Amino acid sequence: MRLGDRIAEVSVDDAVRASVSYDQLRTGDDGLFWLETRPDAGGGTTVTRWRPGEGKRDVSPVGFDVASGVHAYGGGSFAVAEGTLWCVGGDGLYRSRRRDDQVELIVPGCFGDLTVGDGELLAVRESGQGDELVAVSLTAAPKVRTLVSSLGFLGAPRPGPGWLAWTAWSERAMPWDACELWVAFYSSRGQVGGAVRLAGGPEESAVEPRWGPDGALYFVSDRSGWWNPYRWDGHRVEAVAPIAGECAAEPWELGYASYGFLDDGRVVVAVQEGPRHRLVVIEADGIIRPVDLPYTSIKPYLAVRGTTVALIGSSPTVAPQVAIVDLADADPQVEVLARSEHAGLDGARVSTPTELRVRMASGREVLALVYPPTGAAADWQAPVIVRAHPGPTASCLLRLDWQAQFFTSRGFAVVDVDYLGSTGYGRVFRESLYGRWGLDDVDDCAAVAVHLLSAGRAVPGQVFIRGASAGGYTALHAVAQDGPFAAATAVSAIVDPDRWAQTVPRFQRAHAKRLRGGAGRVRAAAVQRPVLLIHGTADEVAVVEDVRELADELTSLGMAPEVLLLADVGHYVASSRRAGAALEAELAHYRSVMADAAND
Missing domain, CATH: 3.40.50.1820 (Alpha/Beta hydrolase fold, catalytic domain)
Structure with missing residues (x-):
C-alpha cells in the first residue's frame, strides 16, 4: 500500500475491512500457518497456509470458526501434523483432513496450546475443576490420556528429548505475577515422572519454555525485573543474555512464541521497550545484534526455520503483515506473505x-x-x-x-x-x-x-x-x-x-x-x-x-x-x-x- 498521497476520511467500512488480524503464526509440516480474523466476514477466524510457489490459502473448513476459550482468552488453537489440521472449536477438539474439507469432533471440552509431539498431540484441557495436560494419539481412532493435573492452571506442554516441560500457576495468581516452570521424564505414549520445578515462584514469572537445538531447555523469566531468556542444561540455570526490555509478552493467551532458534543455534528474540518492539539475534558468545526491520510492533508469534524467521509485524505506516526475514546475511531480506490492507485505502x-x-x-x-x-x-x-x-x-x-x-x-x-x-x-x-x-x-x-x-x-x-x-x-x-x-x-x-x-x-x-x-x-x-x-x-x-x-x-x-x-x-x-x-x-x-x- 502507498501511503501519503491523499487526505480523505477513512470510511467505517474501510476501517473495519482493513482491520484483519493475524495471530498464532507457526511452522507446519509443509509450510507456514496462521490465524486470520476478518471483521468484514463476520469476525470468524480461519487457518491460513502459505507455501513457496503456492501463496496463501485457507485450509480450515469453510464456515468453521477456529477459536479456543481456554482460560477465557484462548491461544494455541491449532496444530498441523502429518497432513492433518487439529483445531479447537467452540465445543471441543476437532480434526480436519484436507482431502474432504470436513471437521470431526474428537473430544468435547475446552482445549488450547496444541503442540505436536512424537506421534501425538499435546494440549491443555480446562474444566471447572482445574487444568490437565493431555496427550492425543494421532491415529484413526484417537485416544486421550491425562499427563498432569492441577487445581490451578497449566500451559506450554513442550516435549523434548526424554523430557516434558510445562508451566503452572495457582488459581490465586496470574501467570505474569507468579508462574512456575516444571520438567519431568517423558516418552511418547508414556507417562511423566520425577517432576521438578526449575524456575518461577511467588515473585517470579517463568514462561515460554522451548527446547533448543543444543538439547537445553530455554525459557523467559522476569527474576531480574525484565522478562529475559535463560537456559537449563540439565544441571543448572543460567542467563542467556541480559536485555533491558521485555523478551516475552504478558501471557494473556497460551501459545506465545517470543523467541526461536536459527539452524546454527543462535537465538532470535522479539523485545519490547515501552511502545516499541525490535528484533534481535543473540550470538553464541552472548553478543546481542539488532536486526534492521521496517517494523516497530511485532506480535509474540515468531516461527523460525533454517536461517529465516517468520513474524507478524507492523509500524505506524505499515498495516500488520506476515513476513519472512532471512537472517543468513548481515543485510536481512524481508518477504511479505500477507497484508491486512484494503484497496479502498x-x-x-x-x-x-x-x-x-x-x-x-x-x-x-x-x-x-x-x-x-x-x-x-x-x-x-x-x-x-x-x-x-x-x-x-x-x-x-x-x-x-x-x-x-x-x-x-x-x-x-x-x-x-x-x-x-x-x-x-x-x-x-x-x-x-x-x-x-x-x-x-x-x-x-x-x-x-x-x-x-x-x-x-x-x-x-x-x-x-x-x-x-x-x-x-x-x-x-x-x-x-x-x-x-x-x-x-x-x-x-x-x-x-x-x-x-x-x-x-x-x-x-x-x-x-x-x-x-x-x-x-x-x-x-x-x-x-x-x-x-x-x-x-x-x-x-x-x-x-x-x-x-x-x-x-x-x-x-x-x-x-x-x-x-x-x-x-x-x-x-x-x-x-x-x-x-x-x-x-x-x-x-x-x-x-x-x-x-x-x-x-
Missing part, C-alpha cells in the same frame, strides 16, 4: 505519532503516543481522544490502527497512554497499579490531557477519554471526578471490581482481586460528564448486566447515557461484525457533545 495519508513524556508529581514519567489530525500543520490544535488501553497490563503500540485513523481523518487527535500497570517497562511498573486501579491510571491519562491543553494542542472542552475492558473502567472513573475530560466512551467496560471478581472467568479472578482496592465501583452519582456505553450481550469477561445497571442508575439521576448493546457480540467489539456500528456511535457521541457545548 490505497494511497490514503495516515497520521503518524510522536512520543510524549509527561512527568508526574511523584517524579516518574508517563509515555503517550500522540497522533495529530491527518495532514495537520505543525502548530495543530484539535479535539483530542485519549485512549486507555485494556488489560490494564497491555500497552500502546507503534502500529497502524485504522480505527484510530478513522478519527484522525475527521480532524481529531488520538492519544494512547501507557499508564501505570502497562507492560514494556518492567515488573515493578507492571505491578504498581495493584490496589490503585481507577486512581493512578486515571491520573496518568488526565495528566497527559492537561499537558496537551496547556501546550495549546487540545481544544478546551473537546477532550474525551475512551477505553475498552479495564480501560473502560479507567474512562468511567475519569469522568466521575473533576478533570479535563468532556465525555467518555466505555467499551466492554468493567464497572464494579468486587462484583467482577465474582463473575469473571476463573483465569482472571486473581487479577480482579489484586487490582481492586483503589477507586472501587463506578458510582452513577459521581459521574459528571456524558457517557457512551458500548457492550456486547454475549460478553463473558465483563457481563452486560453491570453496564445495564449503571445505565439505569444514570438515567434515574437525569444523566441518561447513550447505550449501544450489540447482540451476540462478545468481549472483543473491535474485531466483531459490529465494529463499524461501534465506531459510528463513538464518533456521533463526540460530535454531539461538541455541538451541545457550541450551543451553550
